[in-house]
Amino acid sequence: MSAELTYAQVAEHASKKDLYLVIHDKVYNSSSFVDEHPGGEEVLLDVGGLDATEAFEDVGHSDEAREILDGLLIGTLKRQPGDPKPKAAATTTTSSTQSGTGLGVGLYAIILLGGAAAFGAYKYIESQQSKA
Numbered sequence: 342m343s344a345e346l347t348y349a350q351v352a353e354h355a356s357k358k359d360l361y362l363v364i365h366d367k368v369y370n371s372s373s374f375v376d377e378h379p380g381g382e383e384v385l386l387d388v389g390g391l392d393a394t395e396a397f398e399d400v401g402h403s404d405e406a407r408e409i410l411d412g413l414l415i416g417t418l419k420r421q422p423g424d425p426k427p428k429a430a431a432t433t434t435t436s437s438t439q440s441g442t443g444l445g446v447g448l449y450a451i452i453l454l455g456g457a458a459a460f461g462a463y464k465y466i467e468s469q470q471s472k473a
């Protein structure tokens with residue numbers, strides 16, 4: 342049960358009925374688990390035949406999930422130069438876009454406040470001068 346597979350061999354198993362995943366350089370046959378996955382079949386099919394390490398770790402799976410994983414183990418990945426890097430979960434990109442927008446709004450607020458303060462100072466100086 343400890344076959345060595347290349348990334349190219351793993352990539353051939355990317356359909357629902359024949360689904361291999363790579364997590365931490367180990368190869369898992371997830372076909373039997375697709376329908377039972379609490380996170381849905383779609384996310385598993387997305388990373389079918391690919392390195393799903395990042396996607397799996399980003400979710401923060403429980404020890405129970407890791408035990409299930411042990412039962413699906415079929416071999417280790419024979420990593421070769423030029424093999425693709427882990428595929429990140431889709432949620433990572435969404436959250437980074439959101440924080441980018443947050444900074445943009447903050448920047449506008451600073452510019453507006455700065456403008457208002459400068460205008461206030463100008464009016465104050467003007468009123469002081471007219472008194473004199």
Ligand code: HEM
Nearest residue numbers: 371379380384388393396397400402403405406409410430
């Ligand atoms: C064969 C590999 C996998 C196994 C055995 C597995 C197993 C599990 C288990 C047991 C849960 C329930 C919560 C927990 O115990 O942590 C879960 C939840 C979840 N999994 Fe996976 N998972 C796998 C791969 C993935 C991948 C690649 C993704 C990609 C993003 C993913 C996304 C999720 C999500 C989003 C949940 C949360 C569902 C919810 O709470 O509504 N899983 N998974």
